[in-house]
Amino acid sequence: MRSSSDVGNIHDALAAPRVPVLSVRDLRVEFDTRRGRVRAVDGVSFTLNAGETLGLVGESGCGKTVTALSLLRSVPAPGKIDGGTIEFEGRDLLSISERDMTRLRGKRIALIPQDPLTALNPVMTVGDHIVEVLEIHLGMRGETARSRAADLLSRVGIPDPRKRLDAYPHQLSGGMRQRVMIALAIACEPAILIADEPTTALDATVQAQILELLDEIKRETRMALLLITHNLGIVAGHCNRVAVMYCGRIAETASAVDLFRHPHHRYTAGLLACVPRLDRQGKGIFFTIPGTPPELTDLPPGCAFASRCDAVTDHCFSERPELATTDGSIMTGTTSHLMACWNPASLASSDAGSDHQTSARMAVAYGRAHEKSDA
Amino acid sequence: MSGTFTRYLAGRVFGLLVVILALSAVVFFLMHQVPGGPFTFEKQPLPAEQMANINRKYGLDQPVYVQYFKWLWAVLHFDFGIPFQSPTETVGSLVQRAWPVTIIVGVITITISYTLGILFGITAAVWQNSWIDRTVTFVATLGLTLPSFIIGFLLVYILSVKLRWLPTGGWGKPQQLIMPVIAYGLGPMAIVARYTRASMLEVLRSEYVRLARARGLPWHRVLFRYTLRNALVPLITVLGPGIPDVLTGSIFIEGMFSIPGLGRFFTSSAQFRDYPMIMAMMLLVALLWGATYVISDVLYGLADPRMRVGGEVR
Numbered sequence: 001m002r003s004s005s006d007v008g009n010i011h012d013a014l015a016a017p018r019v020p021v022l023s024v025r026d027l028r029v030e031f032d033t034r035r036g037r038v039r040a041v042d043g044v045s046f047t048l049n050a051g052e053t054l055g056l057v058g059e060s061g062c063g064k065t066v067t068a069l070s071l072l073r074s075v076p077a078p079g080k081i082d083g084g085t086i087e088f089e090g091r092d093l094l095s096i097s098e099r100d101m102t103r104l105r106g107k108r109i110a111l112i113p114q115d116p117l118t119a120l121n122p123v124m125t126v127g128d129h130i131v132e133v134l135e136i137h138l139g140m141r142g143e144t145a146r147s148r149a150a151d152l153l154s155r156v157g158i159p160d161p162r163k164r165l166d167a168y169p170h171q172l173s174g175g176m177r178q179r180v181m182i183a184l185a186i187a188c189e190p191a192i193l194i195a196d197e198p199t200t201a202l203d204a205t206v207q208a209q210i211l212e213l214l215d216e217i218k219r220e221t222r223m224a225l226l227l228i229t230h231n232l233g234i235v236a237g238h239c240n241r242v243a244v245m246y247c248g249r250i251a252e253t254a255s256a257v258d259l260f261r262h263p264h265h266r267y268t269a270g271l272l273a274c275v276p277r278l279d280r281q282g283k284g285i286f287f288t289i290p291g292t293p294p295e296l297t298d299l300p301p302g303c304a305f306a307s308r309c310d311a312v313t314d315h316c317f318s319e320r321p322e323l324a325t326t327d328g329s330i331m332t333g334t335t336s337h338l339m340a341c342w343n344p345a346s347l348a349s350s351d352a353g354s355d356h357q358t359s360a361r362m363a364v365a366y367g368r369a370h371e372k373s374d375a
Numbered sequence: 376m377s378g379t380f381t382r383y384l385a386g387r388v389f390g391l392l393v394v395i396l397a398l399s400a401v402v403f404f405l406m407h408q409v410p411g412g413p414f415t416f417e418k419q420p421l422p423a424e425q426m427a428n429i430n431r432k433y434g435l436d437q438p439v440y441v442q443y444f445k446w447l448w449a450v451l452h453f454d455f456g457i458p459f460q461s462p463t464e465t466v467g468s469l470v471q472r473a474w475p476v477t478i479i480v481g482v483i484t485i486t487i488s489y490t491l492g493i494l495f496g497i498t499a500a501v502w503q504n505s506w507i508d509r510t511v512t513f514v515a516t517l518g519l520t521l522p523s524f525i526i527g528f529l530l531v532y533i534l535s536v537k538l539r540w541l542p543t544g545g546w547g548k549p550q551q552l553i554m555p556v557i558a559y560g561l562g563p564m565a566i567v568a569r570y571t572r573a574s575m576l577e578v579l580r581s582e583y584v585r586l587a588r589a590r591g592l593p594w595h596r597v598l599f600r601y602t603l604r605n606a607l608v609p610l611i612t613v614l615g616p617g618i619p620d621v622l623t624g625s626i627f628i629e630g631m632f633s634i635p636g637l638g639r640f641f642t643s644s645a646q647f648r649d650y651p652m653i654m655a656m657m658l659l660v661a662l663l664w665g666a667t668y669v670i671s672d673v674l675y676g677l678a679d680p681r682m683r684v685g686g687e688v689r
């Protein structure tokens with residue numbers, strides 16, 4: 001049932017004209033730490049199109065959050081963006097003034113943060129938070145702002161919104177606070193919404209509701225959604241395109257269908273093939289690959305995945321593969337399928353990508369991610 | 376909300392009175408256990424008969440518990456007895472004469488040192504690692520490590536002896552307040568500045584401040600609405616306990632600058648075994664501490680919604 005609506009989703013997006021609202025090129029972020037220089041983001045490029053969802057996936061620590069925060073120029077110290085361009089509405093966000101950037105933050109580009117429990121000011125009410133954003137970005141005042149704030153709360157599925165405006169953050173559950181963060185993020189109808197694992201803290205039922213909600217808002221306002229997750233089921237169910245990150249770089253990027261049909265990069269193939277496990281809280285299914293990624297302070301000269309890869313060759317150790325198209329890869333629509341691997345998986349085995357297998361994989365991944373909510 | 380609050384406050388005040396009552400009994404009995412007494416042969420070489428007369432006059436010949444209940448009964452009628460060290464007046468009139476002096480010095484000291492401490496702490500945190508920050512840290516370290524009487528000596532030496540700007544001591548002219556207030560206030564100021572700085576830095580690094588910026592709120596707004604309030608609330612627990620200390624005076628400061636305050640009576644009363652005065656001072660200190668704690672808790676509750684009695688909003 002769900003997977004049929006997902007396919008509908010994908011077709012919607014394919015039909016929509018692709019208007020890039022954001023182009024990131026060769027983004028680099030480094031953290032100067034006591035243990036050395038951490039290259040958290042190392043030459044990342046991608047585009048975001050209006051009305052579509054780009055999934056950003058990868059293991060913990062691969063640089064998803066740092067990439068997201070860079071788009072707002074809000075990387076925490078000692079992090080520093082030290083290269084690349086971020087083009088948005090005809091300007092490079094990395095070269096505009098702090099004043100101009102402040103005007104864009106929360107208004108044109110908004111963020112739903114990873115951890116909703118520490119995201120709100122404990123001495124301000126929920127209403128104070130929302131009204132403040134409406135005042136500053138949209139110039140709303142008084143009762144207008146308050147009723148708009150209440151509308152937003154009911155929009156994100158918070159019951160009794162008028163009363164909740166006067167609640168303090170500690171009086172709300174994690175799920176409610178996450179909804180408040182979403183209300184704050186969509187308050188100004190941004191062109192770009194970055195959702196950084198918007199559902200990890202939540203149980204499966206709430207998780208499904210919130211993802212539905214984001215899809216709905218996206219359809220209504222044609223905003224672009226950058227959805228960060230390490231849950232491939234969510235990717236299968238909610239993303240048009242996917243970028244797989246590994247050690248601060250993009251290992252592979254493709255449309256969701258292509259990625260599940262023909263995973264090229266050995267890391268992606270591993271993610272799709274390996275045994276799903278319940279995560280610690282039992283709240284979702286995560287796919288793990290044996291071994292751990294190398295330290296970001298001490299990346300090898302070749303492919304960062306080499307130490308964990310089954311298909312590793314000498315070439316992989318000596319030269320770093322760059323993101324590129326492959327002959328034999330299938331181009332769907334205008335989305336190119338790019339990967340950074342010397343020995344791509346589906347080129348070796350020709351039968352890897354039947355349609356039947358692809359949709360089965362997607363359905364399995366999606367079903368697993370949501371099975372708790374269906375039970 | 377206000378109903379719960381009144382009940383909460385009444386409970387706290389009642390608890391405080393019970394504690395003070397118990398404390399007064401303990402102090403009273405211990406005080407009488409300490410060897411020596413107000414009228415001993417070493418202090419006044421009088422014949423035994425006359426000594427007995429004096430002791431009888433002040434009721435010191437009776438069992439301690441009888442003395443305690445007599446004292447308690449009198450205190451409930453606001454009669455605190457006669458200070459042995461100054462028998463021409465009552466304890467009440469002595470405290471009324473000496474305490475206002477201490478309060479004046481104390482209130483000025485608290486106001487100035489806390490205000491400056493908070494301002495310096497905020498400045499140091501906002502411009503972390505700047506020269507301002509380093510200066511504040513240096514002065515704060517001085518204030519914390521140097522005892523107030525050494526600061527007092529230094530001040531007297533520099534400002535009075537060498538530069539001859541200020542009188543060495545005395546009471547009655549405003550300029551006579553300058554040195555005692557500095558000597559007395561540097562310590563509290565240092566503590567408050569350091570605490571404010573640490574608290575500010577913690578909040579500045581917090582997730583909700585970073586995310587407020589990421590929502591496009593201007594810096595000044597984030598500073599006032601997100602940082603200051605959250606950083607200053609925990610300060611209440613540091614500011615409170617300093618107050619009773621300063622309001623009861625310091626023998627060092629008052630002695631050094633010849634201030635006719637209450638401070639010196641803490642030691643003199645103990646020396647004289649001046650029972651009524653010891654008990655009066657004990658009551659004063661206990662009441663001040665108790666009141667400070669109740670007021671701190673109430674303020675904390677008002678400032679931090681998480682601490683508010685009652686829980687749910689409206």
Ligand SMILES: Nc1ncnc2c1ncn2[C@@H]1O[C@H](COP(=O)(O)OP(=O)(O)OP(=O)(O)O)[C@@H](O)[C@H]1O
Nearest residue numbers: 031033038040059060061062063064065066067077
């Ligand atoms: N404040 C910081 N100081 C130093 N290094 C940092 C800091 N924040 C992030 N990093 C580095 O950047 C890397 C990427 O971090 P990031 O938070 O983007 O990971 P992530 O992909 O979002 O992981 P997760 O799935 O756990 O949220 C980390 O491995 C870490 O080494």
Ligand code: SF4
Nearest residue numbers: 266303309316341342
């Ligand atoms: S480049 Fe080599 S090591 Fe890296 S993923 Fe591909 S095959 Fe494996």
Ligand SMILES: [Mg+2]
Nearest residue numbers: 064065066114
């Ligand atoms: Mg993250």
